[in-house]
Amino acid sequence: MGSHMGVAGVVRVLPFGRRESARPIVVSPAAEPTEVLIRRVRAGENPARDALVRRFLPLLRQWAHGRLPRAARDLHETEDLVQLALMRALKQINSFESEGPGSFLAYLRQILLNQVRDEVRRLMRRPESSEIDPELADTELPSPVEQLVGHERLRAYEAALASLPKRQQGLIVMRLEFGMSYPEIAAEVASSPDAVRVMVARALVQLASALKPLQA
Amino acid sequence: MTGDDKDLERIAAGIADDAALDWRALAKLDPQSTDTGDGLRELSQLANIFRSLQLKPERAASVKAQFRFAGLDVIEKLGQGAHGEVWRAYDPMLDQEVALKLKRVDCDELSHQFLAEARRLAKVRQQNVVSVYGAAAQDGRVGLWTELVRGRSLADVLAEQGPLPAEEVAQIGIELCRGLAAVHRHGLTHGDVKAENVLREVSGRVVLADFGTARELGCGTRFEPISGTRHYLAPEMLDGEPSSAATDQYALGVLLYRLLTGQYPYAADDLDAMRSAELAEARKPLREARPTLSRAFARAIERALAPDPARRHAGVLAMLVAIENSQRPHRLNGLHWALAAAIVAAIAAGGYALRPVAPQLNVDAAFYRDGARGRERLVDGATIELGDRLRLELSSNRRTWLYVLNDDGSIAPTVLFPLPGIQPVNPLGHGVRWQLPGKDGLTELSWQVDAEAERETFVVVASATPLAALEDGIAQWRHAATPDNALVMRGVGRLVPATPEPVRQRGSLDALLGRIGCDSAPTELRCLHFVFPHKNP
DSSP: OHHHHHHGGGOOSOOSSSOOTTOOOOOOTTSOOHHHHHHHHHTTOHHHHHHHHHHHHHHHHHHHHHHSOGGGOOHHHHHHHHHHHHHHHHHTGGGOOOOSTTHHHHHHHHHHHHHHHHHHHHHHTSOOOOOSOGGGSSSSSOOHHHHHHOHHHHHHHHHHHHTSOHHHHHHHIIIIISOOOHHHHHHHHTSOHHHHHHHHHHHHHHHHHHOOOSOO | OOHHHHHHHHHHHHHHHTOOOOHHHHHTSOGGGHHHHHHHHHHHHHHHHHHHHHOOOSHHHHSOOSEEETTEEEEEEEEEETTEEEEEEEETTTTEEEEEEEEEOOSHHHHHHHHHHHHHHHHOOOTTBOOEEEEEEETTEEEEEEEOOOEEEHHHHHHHHOSOOHHHHHHHHHHHHHHHHHHHHTTOOOOOOSGGGEEEETTSOEEEOOOSSSSOOOSSSOOOOOOSOGGGOOHHHHTTOOOOHHHHHHHHHHHHHHHHHSSOSOOOSSHHHHHHHHHHTOSOOHHHHSTTSOHHHHHHHHHHTOSSGGGSOSSHHHHHHHHHHHHSOHHHHTTOOBSOOOOOSOSSSSSSBOOOSSTTOOEEEEEEEEETTEEEEOOTTOOBOTTOEEEEEEEESSOBEEEEEEEOSSSSOEEEESOTTOBOOSSBOTTOOEEESEEETTEEEOEEOOSOOSEEEEEEEEESSOOHHHHHHHHHSEEOBOGGGTTOOOOOOOSOTTSOOOOOOOOHHHHHHHHHTTTTOOTTEEEEEEEEEBOOO
């Protein structure tokens, strides 16, 4: 796998799945592992901090796009929200306890998710233009994810995800929600794409058995 | 690592790879793994949704909308049906393509009914049911938009390749039972289950589509014309009854019959002749048409076709269990008891461990659930659900005659222990932690909850002497079904979760228990009640 890691920088190593060109986001392989960057940020190094932001902002931005209700999906608002979450995470970085490679992304996602919820609460206090048929929604301000998945199912998924070790959460989130390729994840967790694929599959089995089916 | 673990991992890797879900491998999992298998099914769909949100298709800009409806860009007409048109459209808010059904309306009342129905449909989110995203009335038309399923209808599949392999039909049946169960749980019926309305996605997912327009809503009058396809209509519908969970089940039976044989169970030129044929059950038995079909599978389908709704499966979930059981190799069936179990707070003793009121007979009993994550003791108030596998662990300080009954409120309870052909038998020796129901040869058995109910009541009677009154009853009552007669099920109520069950008449079981002395709590006798509420519906 050594040679793999070498080329991973160009990230022409394609994922096993079909879709390659859709997303230009790439974890720069030349960069240091996130774990190292976090240590450097804690030591007060500003360049490391910028590197972390550059690494995660695009991923989080895209993720947030599907998680925010339409009323908040104005580009600037999304941008602000994501930046704010990231800054908050960096500010509290000393309280972040790494549970292995990949757990930082799970941690970021959680902070952003909380931020999104706050935002939704804020929007609900604000009188808005009427929807076509607001009663169709499970909540008053459904995000696209909620609308597509359904409120209860999404909640069940979140609960099951939260029950897994952080490291596994990170793997699942990176692959399923952020759509990172195996080589990208491998670069993030300092492993090989093949090993990542196996780890993701195992994490998914764990998640599946933690998922309390809503319906028989 | 067992073979199943490897299978699960392989299926999960497929989901992670964004490959088509291996439904066939899922269907072959051992019963112990089915919960995890269900979880993987769900994850597969969630993964697809997450991915659809990551993609940024440019079709919004590149494809020209023909017109707009309720904020959707309507792109191309996919079909025209009796009840309206179906269009491919683009929803800019969801950033997804959707299927939009449009129809003209000529009165306000109708569009109100339509929107009300759509709201209820939108609550049903299950992978085997098409997801409804929105509905609106505009410019004299009502529209309902749903996920756009890319696949072929079973009618097309059938026309192209003829009757399907039995395992495939079983898998389709299982998926559709799951889907219909979700529909019924919301107090809805589909009303138009047929091959044309079931889509098979490229991935293999089976999706029940096209309700919402299934029912013709009346304008002004309450008259509701029959809208289903004649061959799929249950006899009671031909008598003018509205569609129900039981008629959906019937239609599913017709569909599965057709997938297996290429024929409808009954063909007739008019509705009267159809009704007579249905009532007379003048159809070719499935095993005549497909001699290789397993008896259990044929029975599971034919039961859904019973002319009397009361003789059909107690609900589509019961049908699901029957189909599943018919597909498993006999060896695995050991774990499956077509019988419902449930427990409760002890009514008499106030706990599940019997208090040693009298030193003569001291019994310690607790129910356990066997699950994917091992054994779990069912504590007071624990909920159980369809498919749960339960065992009773019991020990006593004396030789004990034990009787375990499932009291479903009917006149006769179901006997869970002792069971013919199953070890151990009465009396049970003291000082042993007995695992019940016991073993069929070498196979450990458990009781499985096979029907929905509000709650399950277990009566456990332990006695230092044989109880003639109970032994007599046991000779007549139904016994927990072994795999061979798994289709003989308890008569629980139909799957209508919205309306709470009326309080049942306490029948003769209580009287009997009183006669043998449960009320007076003699020292030679212990009578325990365990009541477990069903989770949901």
